[in-house]
Amino acid sequence: MPKRIIMMIGLICLLISGCTVRTNPSVSLESLPIGYYEGTGYIGNHDQRLLLMNTGYGWLGKIGRYGTIQQLQEQEGTLTFVFRDEEFTLELQKQGDSYQGALQSQDQQLTVDLTWIEPDTQALLNFSVLAPLEEKSALLANYQQFPADGQVPPYQFELGKDSEASAWLDRHQLDTILGDKTDTDLMKAALFWVCEQYDHVSNSQYRGESQFDNVGNFADDGNGLNCNNLSVLLSGILRSYGVKAVPIWCLSASEWDSDCHVIVQAYSESLDQWVFLDPTYNLMLSDDQGNYINVEALRSILIEGQPLNANPEANYNGKPFDLENYRNYMTKNTFRFERPAFCGRFISEKVMLVPEGTNYSKNTMTTTDWEAFWALPER
Numbered sequence: 001m002p003k004r005i006i007m008m009i010g011l012i013c014l015l016i017s018g019c020t021v022r023t024n025p026s027v028s029l030e031s032l033p034i035g036y037y038e039g040t041g042y043i044g045n046h047d048q049r050l051l052l053m054n055t056g057y058g059w060l061g062k063i064g065r066y067g068t069i070q071q072l073q074e075q076e077g078t079l080t081f082v083f084r085d086e087e088f089t090l091e092l093q094k095q096g097d098s099y100q101g102a103l104q105s106q107d108q109q110l111t112v113d114l115t116w117i118e119p120d121t122q123a124l125l126n127f128s129v130l131a132p133l134e135e136k137s138a139l140l141a142n143y144q145q146f147p148a149d150g151q152v153p154p155y156q157f158e159l160g161k162d163s164e165a166s167a168w169l170d171r172h173q174l175d176t177i178l179g180d181k182t183d184t185d186l187m188k189a190a191l192f193w194v195c196e197q198y199d200h201v202s203n204s205q206y207r208g209e210s211q212f213d214n215v216g217n218f219a220d221d222g223n224g225l226n227c228n229n230l231s232v233l234l235s236g237i238l239r240s241y242g243v244k245a246v247p248i249w250c251l252s253a254s255e256w257d258s259d260c261h262v263i264v265q266a267y268s269e270s271l272d273q274w275v276f277l278d279p280t281y282n283l284m285l286s287d288d289q290g291n292y293i294n295v296e297a298l299r300s301i302l303i304e305g306q307p308l309n310a311n312p313e314a315n316y317n318g319k320p321f322d323l324e325n326y327r328n329y330m331t332k333n334t335f336r337f338e339r340p341a342f343c344g345r346f347i348s349e350k351v352m353l354v355p356e357g358t359n360y361s362k363n364t365m366t367t368t369d370w371e372a373f374w375a376l377p378e379r
Contacts, residue, residue: 032092032099050103052079052090053256057130060256068258122359125253128332136331139253140303143335143355146370152351155377157244158344165345168213169240172197178241183270184292186243187277188284192313194234195282199224199317210347212236230279231262232347238266239343244377245277248295249338249350250330255360261333265294267377274376281321283314296374299334302327337373338364 032054052061052069061069063083072081079090092101103110119126128139161169169175174193181189201224206215215233219225225233231247238245245266252260264277274294276285285293288307301308314321336355342348352366353373360366367373 052081053126055127055130057132060129062256125358126256127254128252128335129254129257133328133331137303137305140299140331140335143253143357144303145356146353146368146373147356148369148371149367150369150372151365151367152369152372152375153341154372154375155244155246156342156344157239157377159239159242159244161240162345165211165213165236165240168216169237172216174237174241178237181241183243183268184275186241187238187245187266187268187275188311190234190237190241190243191277191279191284192282194230194237194279195315198230198233200227200230200280202226205229211345227262227280231264234277234279235264235266235343238264243267244343246339246343247347250295250333251336251338251352252332253335253358257332259333261330263295265339268292269379272376272379274374281314281316281326282311283321283326284311285309286311294374295334295337296370298330302331302334336360339373 050061050063052059052072059072059074059079059081061072061081063069067083070082072079074080077091081088081090086105089104090101091104092099097116099116100111125139128136131139177193178186178189198219203226204224205226206218206223206229208214208218210232212233212235215225215229215236219229219233228247228249235245235247243266245264248263248265250261250263251257261280264279265274266277267273268275271292273292274296275292276294276298277283278285285298286309287293287297287301288309290309293301298308300306308323308327310321310323310326314323336358337353338350339353340347340350350364351373352360352364353370354360354366354368356368
């Protein structure tokens with residue numbers, strides 16, 4: 001196994017079994033073998049298992065299956081992290097074939113027992129979260145096989161204003177803004193309007209019913225929208241004015257990575273293609289010939305190192321847009337994708353597109369069928 005790959009993963013399950021006071025010095029965390037460190041048990045008052053990963057480039061963590069740990073920092077043999085505004089520190093020492101140490105928060109110190117387990121091939125994909133850019137690019141290039149499997153349901157769209165959404169659209173006078181436009185002009189006008197009206201706030205999450213007008217009402221109350229919410233809102237507005245539009249979840253190779261990105265693909269009848277729209281950045285992308293691209297073309301451009309252009313209006317909450325930084329970010333987040341099969345007032349369960357040779361444990365239908373996943377809708 002190549003050294004650069006071996007240096008990219010680890011998983012720690014911590015067994016917390018009572019209070020103790022440690023005086024032995026901590027081992028250097030850099031010296032820990034890359035791989036899994038597994039135990040059982042729960043952390044403090046949170047009643048959930050603590051999981052940490054040593055990627056070789058830094059640390060990631062969860063408490064429970066979905067509770068992402070923040071601000072993991074390694075310094076002088078101690079790992080510090082934050083969960084639900086509570087700070088923890090972890091110190092370890094070698095004990096035969098295992099590790100023992102102390103996990104300390106503000107009001108308690110708990111013993112920790114760990115056992116090392118070597119990761120399998122599928123787990124190595126989790127290394128990519130904190131890997132250097134060149135390794136993320138290589139990962140995309142090494143996973144380009146997407147054989148047909150007949151598993152992808154065709155797109156279904158409900159177009160036009162539904163009775164429940166009309167009030168929200170009318171309140172914002174969108175007929176005046178969008179009513180006389182068609183195709184890419186309509187896409188641009190809707191994108192620019194959404195980005196002018198609403199800021200992106202990454203930690204703001206509307207969790208109610210998924211109808212786009214409900215998302216809009218949430219934002220109208222002064223709440224920011226994350227990329228998911230913005231894409232649901234924009235795609236819903238476009239469908240209301242006859243454009244077949246769908247949110248696309250862009251995901252990294254790692255199941256440990258909670259930082260995905262969501263954009264919109266809208267079908268242009270005049271171009272007979274999907275067009276990439278990113279309402280987080282007021283962004284439309286084009287190739288070196290000035291042609292609009294879609295997200296599947298973006299993946300190829302990133303792999304091949306081809307030129308990429310942004311529209312001059314692109315910005316982030318009114319601040320300048322950094323195309324190079326965006327390119328690096330999407331190199332991480334174009335390994336796999338999700339989209340709904342049905343887009344109307346309600347959005348169906350999603351289908352995940354994954355490269356051949358991968359196996360993701362998620363309660364979502366998965367496919368390797370690239371052509372069917374990105375198929376154009378019926379005209």
